[in-house]
Amino acid sequence: MSAEGDNAKSMSIIVTKGTLDWAYPPFILATTAAAMDVKVTMFFTFYGLQLLKKNLDHLQISTLGNPAMEMPMMGMHMTMPNIMSAIPGVDAMCSTMMKNLIKKKGVASIPELREAAIESDVEMIGCQMTLDLFELDSKDLIDNITLGGAATYMENALKSDINLYI
């Protein structure tokens, strides 16, 4: 168990985004909190539910609407004009670049962080409504989760010391 005793602090995170870059903040905070003896609950809803799929190879970044994304390239920084994102293959190419950068800089991969979260008993709840809405199959999701709704999340949030929405 990551949390021990009655004095253990707790945190809940609502995970709403399903892109490669936005997958990081919730998983980094969840795993680090668990390492610091915090009991963590993550609630995956809407696009965030993508992060619970068994296979995470489909996670991508998008250059669209993100003028702050500066990719280091050949000794400079490159930003992508929005129109580039409309060209087929550009998001995939940028995602590959990002994955290479992640590896090169010794940053954990998302599957690696999710595995660490599971190992440290982070509780993961998938949103049943999102599953129904997008006609996703729970068989495509990892096994170590429960499915629930807003009330399931709220019960956790009400007794948590920290509640984050990412």
Added chain:
Amino acid sequence: MTTTLDTKGMNCPLPILKAKKAIKGLDDGETLQVLSTDPGSVKDFEAFCRSTGNSLLESSEADGVFTYMIKKGA
């Protein structure tokens, strides 16, 4: 007894996650030596030890490698 954990080349939050795992396997009073190349790990190991009731006995840097000595328990 001191165990050494090499996290050189790893970035946040991996050094902390690996250290936590290693500390779990120790008995109270045993020490863990952590090697890291992540400059952010200096503040992070201080915060980690303060929050988890472990003692940071030593924190030093040489040639870009940060070394931490962590004693399990207070």
